Amino acid sequence: MSDVLAVAEHRRGELRDVSAEVIMAGRELADALGGDLHLAVVAGDVDTFADELNREGVDAIHTVAEGEEFDHNVYQAAIAAVLDGTDAAAVVAPNSVNGLDYAPAVAEQHGLPLVTDAIDFEYDDGLTVTREMYGSKVETSVAVEGDRFALTIREGEWEPAAGEGDAPIEPVAIDSVESGARVAGFEEVGGGDVDIADADVLVSVGRGIEEEDNLELVEELAEALGATLSASRPIVDSGWLPKNRQVGQSGKVVTPDVYLAVGISGAVQHVTGMKGSDTIIAINSDPNAPIFDIADYGIVGDLFDVVPALIEEFE
Amino acid sequence: MKVLVTVKEVASAGDDFTIEGTGIAESDLEYDLNEWDDYAVEAAVQLAEAGVADEVVGVTIGPERAEETIRMALAKGVDRAIRVWDDAFATGFPDVASKVDVFEAVVAEEEPDLVLSGVQAADDGFGATGVALAERIGFEHAAVVNHLDLDADAGLANVHRELEGGVEELTEVDLPAVLTVQTGLNEPRYASLRGIRQAQRKEIAATTLDDLGLTAEDVESALTLTSMYEPESESDAELIEGDAGEAATRLATILREKGVGA
Numbered sequence: 001m002s003d004v005l006a007v008a009e010h011r012r013g014e015l016r017d018v019s020a021e022v023i024m025a026g027r028e029l030a031d032a033l034g035g036d037l038h039l040a041v042v043a044g045d046v047d048t049f050a051d052e053l054n055r056e057g058v059d060a061i062h063t064v065a066e067g068e069e070f071d072h073n074v075y076q077a078a079i080a081a082v083l084d085g086t087d088a089a090a091v092v093a094p095n096s097v098n099g100l101d102y103a104p105a106v107a108e109q110h111g112l113p114l115v116t117d118a119i120d121f122e123y124d125d126g127l128t129v130t131r132e133m134y135g136s137k138v139e140t141s142v143a144v145e146g147d148r149f150a151l152t153i154r155e156g157e158w159e160p161a162a163g164e165g166d167a168p169i170e171p172v173a174i175d176s177v178e179s180g181a182r183v184a185g186f187e188e189v190g191g192g193d194v195d196i197a198d199a200d201v202l203v204s205v206g207r208g209i210e211e212e213d214n215l216e217l218v219e220e221l222a223e224a225l226g227a228t229l230s231a232s233r234p235i236v237d238s239g240w241l242p243k244n245r246q247v248g249q250s251g252k253v254v255t256p257d258v259y260l261a262v263g264i265s266g267a268v269q270h271v272t273g274m275k276g277s278d279t280i281i282a283i284n285s286d287p288n289a290p291i292f293d294i295a296d297y298g299i300v301g302d303l304f305d306v307v308p309a310l311i312e313e314f315e
Numbered sequence: 316m317k318v319l320v321t322v323k324e325v326a327s328a329g330d331d332f333t334i335e336g337t338g339i340a341e342s343d344l345e346y347d348l349n350e351w352d353d354y355a356v357e358a359a360v361q362l363a364e365a366g367v368a369d370e371v372v373g374v375t376i377g378p379e380r381a382e383e384t385i386r387m388a389l390a391k392g393v394d395r396a397i398r399v400w401d402d403a404f405a406t407g408f409p410d411v412a413s414k415v416d417v418f419e420a421v422v423a424e425e426e427p428d429l430v431l432s433g434v435q436a437a438d439d440g441f442g443a444t445g446v447a448l449a450e451r452i453g454f455e456h457a458a459v460v461n462h463l464d465l466d467a468d469a470g471l472a473n474v475h476r477e478l479e480g481g482v483e484e485l486t487e488v489d490l491p492a493v494l495t496v497q498t499g500l501n502e503p504r505y506a507s508l509r510g511i512r513q514a515q516r517k518e519i520a521a522t523t524l525d526d527l528g529l530t531a532e533d534v535e536s537a538l539t540l541t542s543m544y545e546p547e548s549e550s551d552a553e554l555i556e557g558d559a560g561e562a563a564t565r566l567a568t569i570l571r572e573k574g575v576g577a
């Protein structure tokens with residue numbers, strides 16, 4: 001029997017949705033392990049966050065009011081204090097950019113085996129985690145030795161915990177942290193004249209286009225369809241299109257009526273940004289490309305054959 | 316200053332692949348330098364070109380086959396490389412801590428001021444080695460860095476960490492540090508012919524666990540890969556059949572029904 005510690009996430013004064021998902025995953029684990037679920041809320045307006053996250057399934061909330069924004073050194077110190085003061089031996093954190101900035105260090109610090117980016121798990125005498133490999137082309141089961149571990153969960157895979165809880169909220173004091181990684185501010189990127197989130201129809205281009213010169217082809221298609229052009233990350237990384245055209249985790253979340261993905265494999269960080277589209281159409285030469293798993297219509301074929309033929313249909 | 320870059324040769328699955336046991340059939344795998352590491356290599360080489368780094372050393376955990384890939388990093392400007400291997404890595408599913416055991420020993424020998432890693436390896440997508448290493452060796456760290464401005468004299472790295480939703484965090488990191496590099500940080504170069512020639516003469520030191528004072532037990536993994544399978548499709552995508560022309564005609568009909576291009 002051991003308890004579980006879930007860690008909430010917030011940024012610039014707002015809780016992130018994944019916090020309620022971490023509670024849900026943590027509750028499942030606590031049930032499997034026959035223990036309690038603790039929630040750590042670290043930095044910022046911890047009292048408001050703790051109230052908001054006092055949902056069904058949470059047994060105790062520990063608040064650490066140190067600093068405003070995320071700082072991995074503060075998170076590490078706070079988690080160490082909570083682990084020290086409770087029977088928690090398993091840690092659940094979001095597989096977010098900030099999660100990946102502290103969870104591996106926490107696992108290392110406390111000697112916990114770490115599994116990242118979990119999309120599911122089962123507990124039967126031991127934890128077995130489901131996670132993807134090879135750019136979402138396969139799923140795997142990973143068995144973890146022992147009942148002490150750290151787990152990061154993919155955002156959007158667990159239902160958010162709901163309902164009103166009545167967990168006691170306990171402030172935890174830690175020594176003030178002299179951090180060697182200091183946040184100086186934030187910058188919004190990807191502004192500009194076009195907002196792809198406003199478009200009804202998006203033609204979205206990925207690495208399958210191969211060369212910058214070939215972009216003309218999809219530009220022509222977008223024009224023929226009266227659509228806006230967007231892209232996956234490699235196209236933006238290469239400087240072929242500006243940042244405000246990028247769909248995905250670190251770009252924009254879009255929900256157009258029609259999303260036409262051309263030469264995009266469907267990596268999770270891309271899919272996060274477009275899975276809410278009404279109709280998803282994919283053109284890809286690889287029948288196993290994960291984009292087909294979320295598409296409504298698919299053409300398995302060479303984009304350099306299909307796109308010119310499609311343009312012709314609209315001329 | 317000395318920069319250590321961790322590099323990994325990663326496998327990707329070809330268009331048609333079969334799963335054998337808990338892995339993809341060897342003949343269906345294609346090997347390449349991990350995309351994220353390519354940006355880490357470029358960042359390190361640029362620091363050398365700017366006179367900030369005196370030496371750039373690459374380190375990899377990989378079998379002999381990986382030397383071809385590592386040589387590409389040498390051709391791009393890495394000065395020399397260390398390749399660590401033990402059969403224990405081939406048979407098991409190494410966990411983060413066992414990789415960190417290896418890198419910790421290499422760091423102890425090389426004494427770098429800066430370690431650059433990729434955000435994640437494209438094959439297993441774990442995204443944890445760099446940050447765990449920093450914790451082990453007592454370095455500061457920053458994960459998912461897409462902008463780097465190094466002030467070696469002040470002992471600082473000014474970085475942007477790329478968060479979700481088009482927001483970047485501006486952070487000042489004390490050196491020595493481990494930074495995990497995000498794609499887009501720079502424009503990775505192609506190896507020049509001259510670079511490729513020079514790389515033939517650069518050292519790739521084949522290193523065993525024993526050389527590092529480690530044993531197979533030290534790097535024993537707490538994780539076991541127990542199954543691998545193709546995921547079940549979540550949607551019933553209508554696959555449009557026919558040659559390109561026929562498929563385009565059918566797709567045009569669907570698009571018009573949705574009011575597109577009408």
Ligand SMILES: Cc1cc2nc3c(=O)[nH]c(=O)nc-3n(C[C@H](O)[C@H](O)[C@H](O)COP(=O)(O)OP(=O)(O)OC[C@H]3O[C@@H](n4cnc5c(N)ncnc54)[C@H](O)[C@@H]3O)c2cc1C
Binds near residue numbers: 097205262269270289
């Ligand atoms: C922290 C983090 C954040 C990220 N954020 C984002 C993000 O916001 N947005 C994003 O997109 N990615 C993001 N990524 C990157 C993501 O993991 C993938 O690397 C990326 O989405 C891949 O883009 P792609 O599908 O265009 O390229 P690939 O994965 O290389 O796919 C190219 C596809 O084109 C197909 N193809 C090739 N030739 C042809 C042809 N002739 N005809 C038809 N099809 C062809 C191939 O079969 C393949 O499926 C992020 C990664 C990390 C680690």
